[in-house]
Amino acid sequence: MKKRLVAYFSASGVTRKAAENIAEAGGYDLYEITPKAAYTKADLNWMDKKSRSSVEMNDKSIRPEIAGAELDVASYDEILLGFPIWWYVAPTIVNTFLEKYNLSGKKIILFATSGGSGFGNTVKELEPSAPGAVIEEGKILNRMTKQEISDWVKEL
Secondary structure: OOOEEEEEOOOOOHHHHHHHHHHHHHOOEEEEOEEOOOOOOOOOOOOOOOOHHHHHHHOOOOOOOEEOOOOOHHHOOEEEEEEEOEOOEOOHHHHHHHHHOOOOOOEEEEEEEOOOOOOOOHHHHHHHHOOOOEEEEEEEOOOOOHHHHHHHHHHO
């Protein structure tokens, strides 16, 4: 049986809830990608071109620092990686996470929460940050019930 990890970044708590549902449904370990400097409501104001999230998403080379415990990724076969969709892609802190670890040979299945968009170019933008890993789109979960999430996890 494959050992799976649910790793996620959540700015407002929506993605956290989805990640917890996935981990519970599959009996998987859970790891929060925690920014060293927490995002404030003002940081997340996508209508403000000078907000932290807007600046980060306009300069894809920015890598927000991550805080928290080190992760032993070698013990996992697959990683379910979750995040909110920002500007049609994953926030750049997800790239920070991928670049921090050697994920070569790992399968990474994406899940996301979104106000209305899909994955866009997310896979293409994340692949250079995880050389040798296979990254594939999973599901946009914010409109799925806990049961629907559980059913999806059983399909994996």
